[in-house]
Amino acid sequence: MSWICPTRIDRLGTGGVRMYRDCEPAPFAHEKGGRASSRAARTSLTHGRTMFSRRRSALGFDKYGSRGRDPSRRFGRFRLQSAFSLVEVLASLFILTLSAAGITAAWRLADYQELLTRVDRRAERILRQYYELQTFAPPDSRPFTINASPSPSPVTGYLYHPRLIANQTGTAQFGNEIPFSISITNGTAPGTSQLVLAYTIPSFGAQASRQVTKTVVLNP
Amino acid sequence: MLGVFLVVGAATGFLLTAMQRQVAVLQATALEAQHEALAEIMNDSIKSAVDFQIYKDAPPSSSGGPLAPGNSFGDWLVCVNQNGTREFHFDGGQIEYQQTENGVVQKRVFPGAARSSSNDQPTNGQPIFNSNLGVVQAQWDVTTTVDQVPFNVFGVPLQMQ
Numbered sequence: 001m002s003w004i005c006p007t008r009i010d011r012l013g014t015g016g017v018r019m020y021r022d023c024e025p026a027p028f029a030h031e032k033g034g035r036a037s038s039r040a041a042r043t044s045l046t047h048g049r050t051m052f053s054r055r056r057s058a059l060g061f062d063k064y065g066s067r068g069r070d071p072s073r074r075f076g077r078f079r080l081q082s083a084f085s086l087v088e089v090l091a092s093l094f095i096l097t098l099s100a101a102g103i104t105a106a107w108r109l110a111d112y113q114e115l116l117t118r119v120d121r122r123a124e125r126i127l128r129q130y131y132e133l134q135t136f137a138p139p140d141s142r143p144f145t146i147n148a149s150p151s152p153s154p155v156t157g158y159l160y161h162p163r164l165i166a167n168q169t170g171t172a173q174f175g176n177e178i179p180f181s182i183s184i185t186n187g188t189a190p191g192t193s194q195l196v197l198a199y200t201i202p203s204f205g206a207q208a209s210r211q212v213t214k215t216v217v218l219n220p
Numbered sequence: 221m222l223g224v225f226l227v228v229g230a231a232t233g234f235l236l237t238a239m240q241r242q243v244a245v246l247q248a249t250a251l252e253a254q255h256e257a258l259a260e261i262m263n264d265s266i267k268s269a270v271d272f273q274i275y276k277d278a279p280p281s282s283s284g285g286p287l288a289p290g291n292s293f294g295d296w297l298v299c300v301n302q303n304g305t306r307e308f309h310f311d312g313g314q315i316e317y318q319q320t321e322n323g324v325v326q327k328r329v330f331p332g333a334a335r336s337s338s339n340d341q342p343t344n345g346q347p348i349f350n351s352n353l354g355v356v357q358a359q360w361d362v363t364t365t366v367d368q369v370p371f372n373v374f375g376v377p378l379q380m381q
């Protein structure tokens with residue numbers, strides 16, 4: 001495993017040079033080759049004290065119980081944990097990318113479903129409005145004339161007016177999406193004429209765009 | 221360790237942004253639902269009215285008698301039916317609905333309303349109530365955090381049907 005950490009070179013007292021990575025724990029005083037330290041380490045009576053002083057050194061305390069100023073002594077043990085490998089970085093980036101893609105996809109899907117629900121309600125509301133108008137308005141104010149020849153042109157509009165970001169198109173603050181049209185179909189028998197509202201749902205991912213039709217039968 | 225913090229931080233940021241967006245969508249949906257309910261109330265009030273008037277200014281008190289003559293358009297709509305009086309008022313940013321039945325007054329406010337306008341031609345103070353073409357109409361827009369929703373109410377009172 002390759003580690004991302006700088007390399008440190010120490011000059012030994014015997015004139016030699018020892019090279020080790022900075023993420024390795026710093027050697028203790030008795031491991032640097034001092035003869036007295038080695039003897040002390042071998043002595044059974046002083047073994048406990050040696051181990052104690054090693055623990056103190058690992059925690060950054062000097063022999064007087066206070067923290068020393070040598071950073072290699074203070075943080076030698078912790079340097080191992082602060083380093084991270086290239087594999088860790090790559091794995092983190094992979095997980096990050098997967099998380100971003102997943103959250104974005106879920107977000108778009110939720111937005112799409114919400115839009116479908118709202119558009120469906122608006123279509124029903126508009127159809128209800130035109131039903132009222134066609135049924136109760138004075139004959140010359142009605143949007144459609146039953147059994148007219150030629151058939152009246154459909155009423156068109158848009159179901160969704162999203163807020164545009166920083167005026168994408170000129171001065172308009174809201175766009176026009178999901179067009180709808182309302183037309184009348186004349187039945188042969190009385191009471192069979194009906195209003196038809198049609199709109200097209202935009203495609204999303206693998207789902208192709210499809211047309212939705214809503215109808216309401218007019219009273220004779 | 222740093223990588224874990226990075227991933228958790230970025231994922232948290234994404235989640236917070238998604239939640240913020242979802243809250244905005246929910247607020248827009250709730251606001252649209254409120255005004256949809258208002259449109260239903262308005263439609264019922266107009267259709268069941270035995271007397272109605274549109275006023276440009278605050279309507280004078282009728283004190284149980286017939287409504288004072290009104291205008292063909294305005295920002296006040298008063299409908300009287302068998303249950304009582306229903307009054308709608310657009311004050312420039314919201315629509316106030318006041319229902320009076322047997323002396324009991326109930327008031328509701330529907331915020332986020334604006335005068336109806338097309339995208340390219342904003343209207344210049346066009347009242348939201350009118351009686352064009354012999355039909356009592358109300359048109360207003362609701363601007364949500366996501367989009368703009370136009371509302372149109374067409375109603376013909378019983379006496380005009």
